[in-house]
Amino acid sequence: MQTFLTLLISGLVIGGIYGLIALGYSLIYRASGLMSFAQGDMVTLGAYLGIFYYVWLGLPILVALVLTFITAFLFGMALERGVIRTLLKKNVIPIYIVLATIAVSYIIQNLAQAVFGSTTQWFPQVFPVANLTLFGVTNQTEAYASFVISIILMIALHLFMTKTKFGTAMRGSAMDPLAAESCGINTSLSTGITWGLAASIASLAGMMLGPMYGVFTTLGSTIGRKGFAGAVVGGYGNMYGAMIGGLLLGLAETFVAGYIDGTYKNQIAYIILIVFLFVKPTGIFNEKAIQDV
Amino acid sequence: MKRRMIAILLALVMLFGLVACGNNGTTNNGGTTNNSGEGGDTTEPEGETFRIGTYLQLTGSNSVAGNSGKQGIELAVKQINEQGGFNGATVVVENFDTQGSTEEAVKVVQKMLSGDNYDAIIGSVNSNEVSACIGYINEAKVYNFGLGTSATWMEDDSMIYTFRASCNNNRIAPLDVDLIKELGYDSVAIMNGTDDTGASTADAFEAACEEKGVTVTTRQQCDSEDTDFTGQISQIISSDPDCVFMSLIGTTFGPFVKQLRNSGYKGMIGCKECFSAEYQNVAGGSPNTDYIFYVYPYVAYTDINDCEIPNMKAFLEAYQAEYGELPAHESAYRGYDTMMAMWEASKIAGANDDESLREATHQVVCEGLGGTMDFTDGSREAYSDFYSFVLVGGKDILVEDWLADGGYEEYLATTGRDR
Numbered sequence: 001m002q003t004f005l006t007l008l009i010s011g012l013v014i015g016g017i018y019g020l021i022a023l024g025y026s027l028i029y030r031a032s033g034l035m036s037f038a039q040g041d042m043v044t045l046g047a048y049l050g051i052f053y054y055v056w057l058g059l060p061i062l063v064a065l066v067l068t069f070i071t072a073f074l075f076g077m078a079l080e081r082g083v084i085r086t087l088l089k090k091n092v093i094p095i096y097i098v099l100a101t102i103a104v105s106y107i108i109q110n111l112a113q114a115v116f117g118s119t120t121q122w123f124p125q126v127f128p129v130a131n132l133t134l135f136g137v138t139n140q141t142e143a144y145a146s147f148v149i150s151i152i153l154m155i156a157l158h159l160f161m162t163k164t165k166f167g168t169a170m171r172g173s174a175m176d177p178l179a180a181e182s183c184g185i186n187t188s189l190s191t192g193i194t195w196g197l198a199a200s201i202a203s204l205a206g207m208m209l210g211p212m213y214g215v216f217t218t219l220g221s222t223i224g225r226k227g228f229a230g231a232v233v234g235g236y237g238n239m240y241g242a243m244i245g246g247l248l249l250g251l252a253e254t255f256v257a258g259y260i261d262g263t264y265k266n267q268i269a270y271i272i273l274i275v276f277l278f279v280k281p282t283g284i285f286n287e288k289a290i291q292d293v
Numbered sequence: 294m295k296r297r298m299i300a301i302l303l304a305l306v307m308l309f310g311l312v313a314c315g316n317n318g319t320t321n322n323g324g325t326t327n328n329s330g331e332g333g334d335t336t337e338p339e340g341e342t343f344r345i346g347t348y349l350q351l352t353g354s355n356s357v358a359g360n361s362g363k364q365g366i367e368l369a370v371k372q373i374n375e376q377g378g379f380n381g382a383t384v385v386v387e388n389f390d391t392q393g394s395t396e397e398a399v400k401v402v403q404k405m406l407s408g409d410n411y412d413a414i415i416g417s418v419n420s421n422e423v424s425a426c427i428g429y430i431n432e433a434k435v436y437n438f439g440l441g442t443s444a445t446w447m448e449d450d451s452m453i454y455t456f457r458a459s460c461n462n463n464r465i466a467p468l469d470v471d472l473i474k475e476l477g478y479d480s481v482a483i484m485n486g487t488d489d490t491g492a493s494t495a496d497a498f499e500a501a502c503e504e505k506g507v508t509v510t511t512r513q514q515c516d517s518e519d520t521d522f523t524g525q526i527s528q529i530i531s532s533d534p535d536c537v538f539m540s541l542i543g544t545t546f547g548p549f550v551k552q553l554r555n556s557g558y559k560g561m562i563g564c565k566e567c568f569s570a571e572y573q574n575v576a577g578g579s580p581n582t583d584y585i586f587y588v589y590p591y592v593a594y595t596d597i598n599d600c601e602i603p604n605m606k607a608f609l610e611a612y613q614a615e616y617g618e619l620p621a622h623e624s625a626y627r628g629y630d631t632m633m634a635m636w637e638a639s640k641i642a643g644a645n646d647d648e649s650l651r652e653a654t655h656q657v658v659c660e661g662l663g664g665t666m667d668f669t670d671g672s673r674e675a676y677s678d679f680y681s682f683v684l685v686g687g688k689d690i691l692v693e694d695w696l697a698d699g700g701y702e703e704y705l706a707t708t709g710r711d712r
Binding site: 003006007010011014109110113117118119120122125130131138139140209212213214216217218219221222223253254255256257258259261262263265266 | 351352353356357359360487513514515516518519520521522523524525527528531543544547548551552555556557571574575577621622
């Protein structure tokens with residue numbers, strides 16, 4: 001029972017992180033119908049920004065968290081304005097956009113290395129208590145915090161998208177840009193904000209991962225791929241599906257490693273992805289982004 | 294237009310903000326660094342030269358090892374050139390970045406070989422890259438050394454132009470088991486990476502356990518980019534081993550130890566190599582990193598004053614003077630030892646051609662940073678004797694001293710364990 005609880009809690013923690021990243025993929029898809037493969041690197045960017053604000057500048061953790069959120073938001077918007085929109089205006093085919101995001105991914109990794117070096121950076125613990133024991137399971141305090149923050153962010157985003165005027169405008173812009181424009185909605189701004197939000201959510205995930213795993217240039221690569229798989233499993237483009245998909249993958253890989261063999265831990269996430277693509281490409285939430293034909 | 298300008302300005306402000314506040318982790322000293330085999334702008338010294346090409350991972354997640362190796366090589370080259378070089382020829386090093394990719398390593402090595410511009414080649418700290426490349430280098434009959442520690446690429450006796458001046462993990466693995474027995478343990482759980490070095494070292498360790506009567510309670514594996522090990526740790530703890538042995542790579546060491554300690558495991562942890570300062574930081578430092586033991590030629594010093602080995606101390610002082618810091622990874626020692634072994638061979642040979650250097654290397658016996666480097670047994674390997682250390686309070690203590698000073702009893706009292 002103790003092992004089960006340990007695996008369950010750890011699966012939820014890592015699944016919450018996957019869910020946050022998946023949320024970014026889905027937001028971008030909903031807003032612009034595009035895929036960004038730089039989403040995992042936004043996690044890396046967030047972790048390094050966290051080091052910059054929290055460790056180098058010595059700011060309080062909450063201030064560092066807010067500044068990381070804002071900086072990543074601006075970066076996401078700049079990416080949309082400076083790269084994505086420029087390409088869209090040239091009427092390039094969508095694959096060029098995907099390639100551009102892959103290029104941005106490498107730029108972030110190499111820029112991070114140029115600035116912070118190739119050694120794994122130490123991110124000090126942010127809570128005075130290193131470990132917490134819940135239901136008999138001892139885990140790093142940051143791990144529990146990351147799960148709580150993931151849930152809070154998911155609820156906040158849900159409220160923002162459904163209860164606020166701006167969130168409604170964003171959803172409207174994503175569903176039918178022309179109709180939204182005719183209603184006076186600034187679709188250009190809302191798309192930019194969506195990219196900014198996706199980046200800032202991922203950056204918070206990165207900042208939470210830092211104290212747990214250390215910060216290195218490819219921190220977000222593997223986790224980003226898992227997040228993508230989570231988004232597809234949940235229903236690509238569906239925010240709730242993203243979170244559920246992420247949690248499902250986190251639990252699946254943790255239980256496989258705990259009860260079967262750690263060798264299969266990474267494979268299981270992609271096996272689930274393939275199975276869903278074959279059997280239910282619209283994902284758990286039946287999102288029509290990838291339709292079965 | 295105005296909005297676009299604002300967007301560009303924002304991007305530039307962030308970019309310059311990051312760059313202005315940052316530090317550059319790569320110091321180029323005495324060598325030229327190339328990405329993906331592009332030609333460099335090496336300033337050619339006057340007179341005869343001895344050109345060495347290196348293929349190292351200088352970017353990516355495990356690049357700290359490659360960059361440290363590069364700095365160790367370049368420091369040795371500087372010292373060698375100050376003392377007359379290789380038989381009067383100035384040593385010139387040109388570094389190529391493999392980016393941690395075996396394919397890229399093969400590509401840059403083939404590029405080095407195609408121009409016939411290099412007198413010797415030094416290979417990656419990543420053994421899978423060395424394994425992929427030495428076939429081509431030996432076919433071209435070019436004198437070469439590898440920096441990786443896996444046994445696999447030295448098993449082929451036909452690779453007669455390839456040498457190693459660091460260590461072979463398969464020679465260490467049985468000594469790790471001896472140490473486990475010396476501590477009075479009967480069982481061990483293994484956690485290994487699926488990379489070449491991680492897996493082959495764990496294989497050798499498991500075989501030695503079987504031979505020496507130590508029970509392996511479970512063997513768990515992870516990928517080199519994994520960050521969460523909860524599942525594997527659950528299996529390790531439920532198998533109730535006397536101690537844990539880890540054969541991992543780069544970024545996985547720190548998080549694994551941290552998560553293992555967080556899960557409540559207080560016992561001793563064996564490591565296939567020395568547990569560097571970088572790993573210790575990520576693992577959370579002492580007490581998480583206390584009671585990690587290893588058998589290895591090198592120690593990752595964090596303070597020069599901790600070092601009591603004269604030639605190692607001299608190296609550390611020179612390294613700090615050159616780069617303003619101590620080595621971030623012990624591969625700096627491997628790079629330095631490699632160059633010194635090559636230099637010694639050049640002195641014995643009295644000539645710098647591949648055949649003379651190859652034959653002379655078999656006669657090399659000299660003091661390295663990890664003890665005596667002795668190539669005379671025909672194995673093309675330098676080290677066969679190693680030190681045993683235990684990490685306590687951030688200090689690497691010789692196991693014999695630790696045991697003699699009552700360290701083990703203190704460990705039992707501190708952790709509340711019975712073994």
